[in-house]
Amino acid sequence: MTAVLLLQVASTWAMVGIIWVIQVLQYPQLADVPAASFPEFERQHQRRIALVLALFAPIEIVTALWLFLDPGGIPRWMPLVGGLLLAGIWISTALFYAPIHGSLTDGFDPALHRSLVRWNWARTAAWSLRGMLVLAMVASLL
Numbered sequence: 540m541t542a543v544l545l546l547q548v549a550s551t552w553a554m555v556g557i558i559w560v561i562q563v564l565q566y567p568q569l570a571d572v573p574a575a576s577f578p579e580f581e582r583q584h585q586r587r588i589a590l591v592l593a594l595f596a597p598i599e600i601v602t603a604l605w606l607f608l609d610p611g612g613i614p615r616w617m618p619l620v621g622g623l624l625l626a627g628i629w630i631s632t633a634l635f636y637a638p639i640h641g642s643l644t645d646g647f648d649p650a651l652h653r654s655l656v657r658w659n660w661a662r663t664a665a666w667s668l669r670g671m672l673v674l675a676m677v678a679s680l681l
Contacts, residue, residue, distance in 0.1 A: 544611075544676060544680070547606060550599035551670055553594075554595055554596065558663050559663060562656075578644050578646055581644045582644055584640075603625050607621075613679055613680065621673065628665050636655070639654065643655075
């Protein structure tokens with residue numbers, strides 16, 4: 540159980556760091572990319588971020604499921620809330636954020652960009668809450 544929880548903490552906090560860099564640095568800078576090179580820039584962003592996510596996201600998802608099914612000494616509500624946050628993050632990514640990125644491969648659209656930056660705060664907040672929650676899970680075992 541300790542190894543699973545430690546993997547959960549590490550992968551979740553990696554994702555928290557990634558989402559904050561995207562929210563504060565990457566997404567705002569999309570507006571500064573020259574129009575002629577924007578479609579290729581967006582494609583490269585999607586390809587490269589997928590590589591980063593491929594490392595941490597599966598670990599976070601699997602360990603979240605593991606802790607939900609077998610919380611050990613962790614209060615049951617913690618993995619449940621953590622799992623709901625994670626489900627919301629990935630469902631919104633698939634249904635909202637990924638389609639915006641898909642549309643941006645056609646070229647920069649200021650309205651889509653504003654929507655992406657504005658609404659990504661919800662994902663940033665959700666992952667940040669997950670980060671605090673996994674630390675609370677550790678604290679619950681001390």
